[in-house]
Amino acid sequence: MIDCQSLTFAYGDKTILQDISIQAKPGEFICLLGASGCGKSTLLRLIAGLERPTAGHIAINSHNVDGPDRNCAVVFQDYSLFPWMSTAENLILALKAAYPNRPRRELAALADDYLASVGLADAAGRFPEELSGGMRQRAAIARALALPTPILLMDEPFGALDPINRTLLQDLLRKLHDDSRQNRTIIFVTHDLDEALFLATRIIALASSPGRIIADVDNTSARHLSHQQLLQNHDIRHRRQLLLDAYQSDILARLDAHTSVQPGDGI
Amino acid sequence: MTIALILALLALAAAALANGDLALLGAVALMAAAAALHWRLASTPARRQAVTDITAAIAFPLLVWQLLSANLKLADTILFPPPNTIIRLFFTELPDMASGLLSSLHLLGTAYLLALATAIPAGLAVGHSKRLQAAAGPFSRILGAIPPIVYIPYAIALLPSFDSASIFVIYSGAFWPIFANTVSGVATIPDSLLDSARMLHLPTFTLFRKVLLPGAMPAILTGASLGLILSFILLTAAELIGATEGLGWYVKNFSDFADYERVIVGIIFIGIVVTLLMAILNLIERRLLRHRRHNHD
Numbered sequence A: 001m002i003d004c005q006s007l008t009f010a011y012g013d014k015t016i017l018q019d020i021s022i023q024a025k026p027g028e029f030i031c032l033l034g035a036s037g038c039g040k041s042t043l044l045r046l047i048a049g050l051e052r053p054t055a056g057h058i059a060i061n062s063h064n065v066d067g068p069d070r071n072c073a074v075v076f077q078d079y080s081l082f083p084w085m086s087t088a089e090n091l092i093l094a095l096k097a098a099y100p101n102r103p104r105r106e107l108a109a110l111a112d113d114y115l116a117s118v119g120l121a122d123a124a125g126r127f128p129e130e131l132s133g134g135m136r137q138r139a140a141i142a143r144a145l146a147l148p149t150p151i152l153l154m155d156e157p158f159g160a161l162d163p164i165n166r167t168l169l170q171d172l173l174r175k176l177h178d179d180s181r182q183n184r185t186i187i188f189v190t191h192d193l194d195e196a197l198f199l200a201t202r203i204i205a206l207a208s209s210p211g212r213i214i215a216d217v218d219n220t221s222a223r224h225l226s227h228q229q230l231l232q233n234h235d236i237r238h239r240r241q242l243l244l245d246a247y248q249s250d251i252l253a254r255l256d257a258h259t260s261v262q263p264g265d266g267i
Numbered sequence B: 001m002t003i004a005l006i007l008a009l010l011a012l013a014a015a016a017l018a019n020g021d022l023a024l025l026g027a028v029a030l031m032a033a034a035a036a037l038h039w040r041l042a043s044t045p046a047r048r049q050a051v052t053d054i055t056a057a058i059a060f061p062l063l064v065w066q067l068l069s070a071n072l073k074l075a076d077t078i079l080f081p082p083p084n085t086i087i088r089l090f091f092t093e094l095p096d097m098a099s100g101l102l103s104s105l106h107l108l109g110t111a112y113l114l115a116l117a118t119a120i121p122a123g124l125a126v127g128h129s130k131r132l133q134a135a136a137g138p139f140s141r142i143l144g145a146i147p148p149i150v151y152i153p154y155a156i157a158l159l160p161s162f163d164s165a166s167i168f169v170i171y172s173g174a175f176w177p178i179f180a181n182t183v184s185g186v187a188t189i190p191d192s193l194l195d196s197a198r199m200l201h202l203p204t205f206t207l208f209r210k211v212l213l214p215g216a217m218p219a220i221l222t223g224a225s226l227g228l229i230l231s232f233i234l235l236t237a238a239e240l241i242g243a244t245e246g247l248g249w250y251v252k253n254f255s256d257f258a259d260y261e262r263v264i265v266g267i268i269f270i271g272i273v274v275t276l277l278m279a280i281l282n283l284i285e286r287r288l289l290r291h292r293r294h295n296h297d
Helices: A040-048 A087-098 A104-117 A133-146 A163-179 A193-199 A220-224 A227-232 A234-258 B002-018 B022-041 B045-071 B083-128 B130-145 B148-158 B162-187 B191-199 B204-242 B247-256 B260-288
Strands: A002-011 A014-024 A029-033 A055-060 A072-075 A151-155 A185-190 A202-207 A212-218
Touching: A002 A040, A014 A040, A014 A055, A014 A212, A029 A040, A029 A193, A040 A055, A040 A072, A040 A151, A040 A185, A072 A133, A072 B191, A087 A104, A087 A133, A087 B204, A104 A133, A133 A151, A133 A163, A163 A193, A163 A227, A185 A193, A193 A227, A193 A234, A202 A234, A212 A234, A220 A234, A227 A234, B002 B022, B002 B045, B022 B045, B022 B083, B045 B083, B083 B130, B083 B162, B083 B204, B083 B247, B083 B260, B130 B162, B148 B162, B148 B204, B162 B204, B191 B204, B204 B247, B204 B260, B247 B260
Parallel strands: A029 A185, A029 A202, A072 A151, A151 A185
Antiparallel strands: A002 A014, A002 A055, A202 A212
16 A cells, blocks of 8 residues: 655655665555665655655545655654654644544543553653653654554654663563554554564565665564564574575675776775 | 741841832832742752842842931932832833833834734745845844934934834844844755755745744744844934833833932832843743654654
């Protein structure tokens, strides 16, 4: 239902993304994996409709994306929540925009339900700056889940968290995706290979300058494994190596192509 | 320092008593009591030091003033009336000054609220739209740079009444700092918050009221207090030129008669009024920015 056709994105004369094609089916949890600067966040913003591609086009459910798209909710790495409203008010504001005709009381109850689903029932009345980083991201996820959008886009949402909170939120997110009745599609940007292996049903690896896809692997089999099992499972270790090899051979290929060093040239 | 201060306060009380200046004596006692109370309530040594310093900064000049003008009679009493006279006169003149204040506040309030009501929405709209920003930039820079005081004579000649002329002048003085700060306040809102707002598809009015306005609020408040100070300066300036009542007129009128006792009383009164207005604005600011007071981690 997400259909990216040969997307290219350039900033001035620098090509950030080149010829990216991705088709995502409902219910998939896709991790866009890549080092910083490979354009994975840009790709996410293109799908959200926050940026326009230089060439190629994106369609969601056969409708062209040409502006912030109503099918997508986004969780950013920081500042997704408005700091001047309480956590509950943040959710209610989003719900009010999605359901303009429903009474506020009903939306407030819905907001409370979603906050409870991420373990934040007690934080409803508190301002985002009174919460820890992990709690803030929980609230941002609750807001995104509360919206009736079939697609959830997440831009390194756990990038700024400490390792303990990061692991807890990974568990929570995978559980929420398993539970989601509407069969929600998630596209999750990360530079952390282990995070991708734990969360994704499918991993798309991007290499840099310009950003392009170097591997696209199915990861469904990892979804029932715990963090602990993931480290020991033979298939997963193999997949991990496969992805690392893809990056390795990309680097080597680029060295061959661009630098034919003659003896003595460097001296 | 504290001992020097206590000695200065005692010297002040003695000087007042020696001259039979009971009003000054009362004022000194009140000041000492207020300082002692603040000193006791101060939660840190730094704040305690501040109380001492501030009291000293009032007590020593007051002591010199009292000695020169009252006890030793070295100063010219027309230009430098003794503190006791000023304090007594302050209370005698209070009803007159209060009615002047009412007339001034009527002009100030109308013009300032008008400036807030137009400059904030205009600033939010311009700050939000790149096109409007490019178009409004030159006007804002040129018109904002003209000291509004130069409009006063022309405004008085042009507009039907003194009231409308001074409201216009105060308005044009208060508008630009509020407007310019609102525009730059919108620019300080983090991009990802605006992206977040875009993805939520907030209706335009909600976007302005719930995102742009609170996001720009710290800068708007800076602009609002600048605008208030400027309004007050322009108000008194306008009254000095063309009014028949009001605080500025009060000072101007009595200086025309070389009644410097009342001029000083008027200046002190204006100082108190401005301080109170700024304190009210400060309370509003703390209320509006309460989400920023508790940073943890």
